[in-house]
Amino acid sequence: MEAVRFENVKYSYREDGKEYAVNGVTLSIEEGQFVAVLGRNGSGKSTLAKLINALLIPSAGSVKVLGMDTSDSKKTFEIRKNAGMVFQNPDNQTVASIVEDDVAFGPENIGLAREEIGKRIDFALNAVGMQAFRTATPSRLSGGQKQRIAIAGVLAIKPRIMILDESTAMLDPKGRREVMDVIKKLNREEKMTVILITHFMEEALEADRAIVMHRGEVVMDAAPEEIFSRSDELEMYNLTLPRAAAICKRLQNAGLPIKNAFNAEELAEELCELLQKA
Amino acid sequence: MLNDVTFGQYYPAKSFVHNMDPRAKIVFVIAYIVAIFLAQNFFALAAVTLFLIFCVLLSRVPFGSVLRSVKMILFLIIFTAVLNLFFYSSNSELHILWQWKFITISWESIINMVFLSFRLFLLILGTSVLTLTTTPVALTDGIESLLKPLRLIRFPVHELALIMSIALRFIPTLMDETNRIISAQKARGADFETGGLIKRAKAMIPVLIPLLVSAFRRAEELGDAMDARCYSGAKGRTKYKKLTFTWRDLLGLLAFAALITGIVFLNLYLGGKFAIIDWFLK
Numbered sequence: 001m002e003a004v005r006f007e008n009v010k011y012s013y014r015e016d017g018k019e020y021a022v023n024g025v026t027l028s029i030e031e032g033q034f035v036a037v038l039g040r041n042g043s044g045k046s047t048l049a050k051l052i053n054a055l056l057i058p059s060a061g062s063v064k065v066l067g068m069d070t071s072d073s074k075k076t077f078e079i080r081k082n083a084g085m086v087f088q089n090p091d092n093q094t095v096a097s098i099v100e101d102d103v104a105f106g107p108e109n110i111g112l113a114r115e116e117i118g119k120r121i122d123f124a125l126n127a128v129g130m131q132a133f134r135t136a137t138p139s140r141l142s143g144g145q146k147q148r149i150a151i152a153g154v155l156a157i158k159p160r161i162m163i164l165d166e167s168t169a170m171l172d173p174k175g176r177r178e179v180m181d182v183i184k185k186l187n188r189e190e191k192m193t194v195i196l197i198t199h200f201m202e203e204a205l206e207a208d209r210a211i212v213m214h215r216g217e218v219v220m221d222a223a224p225e226e227i228f229s230r231s232d233e234l235e236m237y238n239l240t241l242p243r244a245a246a247i248c249k250r251l252q253n254a255g256l257p258i259k260n261a262f263n264a265e266e267l268a269e270e271l272c273e274l275l276q277k278a
Numbered sequence: 279m280l281n282d283v284t285f286g287q288y289y290p291a292k293s294f295v296h297n298m299d300p301r302a303k304i305v306f307v308i309a310y311i312v313a314i315f316l317a318q319n320f321f322a323l324a325a326v327t328l329f330l331i332f333c334v335l336l337s338r339v340p341f342g343s344v345l346r347s348v349k350m351i352l353f354l355i356i357f358t359a360v361l362n363l364f365f366y367s368s369n370s371e372l373h374i375l376w377q378w379k380f381i382t383i384s385w386e387s388i389i390n391m392v393f394l395s396f397r398l399f400l401l402i403l404g405t406s407v408l409t410l411t412t413t414p415v416a417l418t419d420g421i422e423s424l425l426k427p428l429r430l431i432r433f434p435v436h437e438l439a440l441i442m443s444i445a446l447r448f449i450p451t452l453m454d455e456t457n458r459i460i461s462a463q464k465a466r467g468a469d470f471e472t473g474g475l476i477k478r479a480k481a482m483i484p485v486l487i488p489l490l491v492s493a494f495r496r497a498e499e500l501g502d503a504m505d506a507r508c509y510s511g512a513k514g515r516t517k518y519k520k521l522t523f524t525w526r527d528l529l530g531l532l533a534f535a536a537l538i539t540g541i542v543f544l545n546l547y548l549g550g551k552f553a554i555i556d557w558f559l560k
Contacts, residue, residue: 055502077508085506093497093503095440097447100414104518109508117518139450157508 144175
């Protein structure tokens with residue numbers, strides 16, 4: 001089934017409707033897909049994310065989530081129940097001073113019974129590996145832990161689609177790894193559709209599909225490996241290759257006969273093979 | 279610089295007081311304040327003090343943590359003490375100890391000073407026992423529940439409680455932010471330590487403005503995050519935590535009833551606060 005469908009969507013933050021932040025986007029995301037959305041600052045990727053869960057309503061065109069049109073205000077609640085969103089700064093999305101109360105916020109909003117809310121908290125904290133912190137205070141946790149709590153807060157609503165709007169941008173490498181592991185697990189085990197907005201190219205490599213945005217338009221849409229093999233095109237959109245891929249490309253340019261590699265392991269394998277041949 | 283603010287800080291422990299219903303505790307604190315203001319002589323205040331010490335022991339919060347909360351209003355206590363000492367007029371000429379222009383110090387003003395500052399001191403200690411043993415969340419839940427009848431007159435009880443808990447939740451975040459901005463401004467050569475009061479207050483402006491701007495930005499993001507988590511007001515919303523009135527609260531109720539009755543009797547039989555002057559002078 002189709003999780004998200006954009007039909008020639010335009011969105012402008014200005015009242016006169018000039019300067020579109022999202023300018024004529026048409027795309028479709030299947031349920032269960034793990035999609036990374038790349039682009040430099042101001043490319044419209046965050047706007048794209050907010051259009052999905054009806055935080056923004058398109059100025060033109062239509063966005064459908066699981067068949068529901070986001071411009072229909074009667075569907076807004078149902079759409080948000082199905083499309084959860086995690087933001088960039090974990091500090092600005094926590095409402096309560098205790099982890100379990102914060103995770104309970106979403107289930108309380110959708111009017112679940114008390115026992116069910118308890119179960120949802122268990123499920124969500126378990127999924128992000130934070131059961132031990134149920135009664136902790138979020139302000140005393142590390143960045144990665146706080147962001148996992150934020151994810152748990154969204155998970156407790158049991159959405160079918162999870163949108164992460166630069167949710168790893170403020171974290172250190174360890175925190176980033178923690179969050180990525182949780183996301184991948186959810187995608188694999190819970191069959192959740194994941195839309196990951198990021199400017200870390202390494203993260204895009206873990207997705208099934210990568211979309212590159214530039215000045216409000218989708219300019220590339222393919223498997224991450226394919227996108228990263230088109231490095232000249234990427235450069236045009238001010239994006240760089242993942243580090244291992246960049247090293248690999250330089251080695252190729254220097255005349256080493258190795259195949260395209262995108263992460264450290266692949267690159268290491270290629271180089272080992274080359275050494276054995278030599 | 280801003281790290282030693284205990285007020286409103288929860289002290290995690292498992293105790294009789296921690297386990298009481300927050301609603302009951304709020305009502306008890308009100309009863310406690312009433313008791314302090316009912317007390318007309320030192321014996322009654324001593325009774326309140328003993329009661330408070332008993333409560334602190336029961337709560338397993340170290341006395342140091344409780345006493346620290348007084349720091350916040352130390353200035354206020356000293357201020358009222360000085361005012362009372364100098365400006366409380368005595369009815370009896372015999373009791374005047376020292377006089378200069380319109381300032382007089384008498385036995386009455388000394389007694390009054392001690393009495394009022396001690397009253398203020400007890401007031402803060404008692405309320406801090408509440409905030410030390412009750413999580414901010416439980417506290418706002420308690421207030422929300424107690425204010426529920428006001429819904430009948432369309433008072434936004436749920437919204438008020440939510441605003442309060444979010445405000446409490448953002449205190450540590452904004453405190454960190456303030457420290458960060460202070461460091462950033464110091465790094466650019468701002469001087470917060472020297473100069474008079476006015477100069478120092480002026481030096482805080484470059485701290486407060488970025489703090490305000492960032493608070494607004496945070497508020498906007500928080501609003502989006504709440505929307506994204508299906509928040510749509512009090513309608514159709516359930517609550518995860520349920521408050522229950524238990525035997526502990528019943529015991530508390532009895533204890534407070536006893537305290538207030540005791541104070542009324544101490545007032546009746548042992549006279550006003552100035553009675554001890556006569557005992558001394560005799």
